[in-house]
Amino acid sequence: MQLTFIDLNSWIFRIGDRTLLVDPWLVDPMVFYGIPFLFTAYHRQAPAFTPQTLPPIDAILLSQGLDDHCHIPTLERLDRSIPVLASPSAAKVARKLGYQQVQALSPWESYALGDVSVLAVPGASIQGQLENGYVLEDTRQRTRLYYEPHQFRPETGIAEKVGRVDVAIAPVIGQIFPLLGEVIMGPQQALALAQALRPQVYVPTTHGEINASGLLPKVIRSVGSLAEFEALLAQHCASTRLQTPAPGETLDLSALVKTA
16 A cells, blocks of 8 residues: 655555545645635645646545545546546536546445445535545455545444544644634544544645635634644554655555554
């Protein structure tokens, strides 16, 4: 299993015999809801990949229909024949863009992609729409990865239904929005995730090297830090290792994850 961090929520997962492009944002800018004065973001440095320089992709995995997960300018530049696995809201966007193979997955629905099993699990509730996290399993090696870019929701029974995972990719530094509260989970909720799913490796997401402008960045408050979360892990969940790849860096987990 190899994980390449592109930036923010964007990843390339190499699991089993498949390569998945996750929540891709590869071209600038990113504008929320098509309203530049609300939120506009640019990469501080050019991403490690452009739509033209990506490796061969077996599927695109979209967790949410929001612009920072389902970035239309990026999706417009990718091959429409690539299969898309997505939350229902993101699947609607992919279909409108002309993608030929779109599989909408609601929570607890699964899909087989070669040697990789993709299970959608309950994710964040965005404007009344339940979005997705995912559990991906290499069915040959029996290794599993949990991906959630917003919030871990233990009340949905994820720990009971999923059990232990080998790798968790989820936020560590929280973001608090006015009136909405903690939209992106911080260190305490990340610790609850680690204690519930007991990953061998925890990899932060929903962070990166970006410049943001507009009304939203002025009122969003960050909570916690990587150092704080690492200290919490050492105190309460010492069996979990924190790995923090830089944008463009690839983690080879073969030496970090012990298989049964």
